[in-house]
Amino acid sequence: MTITTVGLDADDTLWHNETIFRLTHGRFVDLLDEHGDRETIEARLAEVERRNLRLYGYGVKGFTLSMIETAMELCDGGAPPEVVREILAAGREMLAHPVETLPSVDETLAALAERYRLVLITKGDLLDQERKLAASGLGDLFAAVEIVSEKDSGTYTRVFDRHGTGSAEAVMAGNSMKSDVLPAIEAGAWAVHIPYVVTWAHELADAPEGHPRYGTLDTIADLPAWIAARADQA
């Protein structure tokens, strides 16, 4: 087989993200601890997020709005001003949070960029994702950056046609089974799952175990060898 193009997810694949969301979740739960236990608060927030996804899409701004809405629902008579102020501050802090790349990312991407066309494919708020890419120092390694509103098979077909030589010669690597692996395989690409320590509830899905174009790796450091091994089989 020939691989010309490597698609890479950003959040929780190249740099920490969900941990920052979890920290904010923790702060949110503490803020509302008089109005419910952790499970109740988390469940309600997840429900509000799911309900709003169709309108807000992905990213910190929608998450902040969903936190405010959840607080309004959980507090008798609505959330007091200090709670809303705290949530606004938490959202702004997330948007200004330093970007910390995951172990081995810098050197692995540098190695991959010598052999393949790298395309960053990510969901989230446009400006926030651009900021994080700039702050990561990885921007120059990518031939293209696609910030998309949804990652379905059509997205991967379009992106790999536009920036590569089609899905059949592309590998997608990321931490989300639901967004990075399954739709990329459906589009005809290869897909590698690189789990992060935690996964957002909305990104969970079953692995396509045994699929010939699927792989799973503990670390991105093993990605170049994984691709090379498959190329050698051809």
Next chain:
Amino acid sequence: MTITTVGLDADDTLWHNETIFRLTHGRFVDLLDEHGDRETIEARLAEVERRNLRLYGYGVKGFTLSMIETAMELCDGGAPPEVVREILAAGREMLAHPVETLPSVDETLAALAERYRLVLITKGDLLDQERKLAASGLGDLFAAVEIVSEKDSGTYTRVFDRHGTGSAEAVMAGNSMKSDVLPAIEAGAWAVHIPYVVTWAHELADAPEGHPRYGTLDTIADLPAWIAARADQA
């Protein structure tokens, strides 16, 4: 001269947008009328928006967060829950608002698409702009869609290189002097200002009067003739 590519702004160029923001502004002022007169409230909201632009970027979600923050500042002791709920509802309604194309847009774009490559170039929330384009029914007329976090000269150079034959053979048309006209001209493209009935305060700028690649039109219906007349001069 040769023109191969026509860039088009979306909000207030192809469909109504600022009027919907103004309606929401009105609703916001009414909501806070015990806490200040219209001018004070509007001035404070503009200040908060400007302060947040660096973190939130453009679009309805950031605007909603800025309204909540402004309400917190204007109300003694912070905004009461019913105000916050109203603002959240107003934001959601903006995101679900029907898309109404401006007069002559449909037939003009259809005519332009027969002769030029059309590229939609817009700021705002990713999902919201995609939703509006889909709802407008204009999506198939565009060879490419670029939802960007900022419209500066680098943006236009990149977009017209990627989707056309470079800035020198491209026309950008839009309602914002600051975002659509000035940076496009700086990038070496032609630019046509088509004013909308109202302009967001952050988009105001002086016209490049007398510039050889600049024009202004009352209606998008005159754009094909404007381009054709310049092409004839070559």
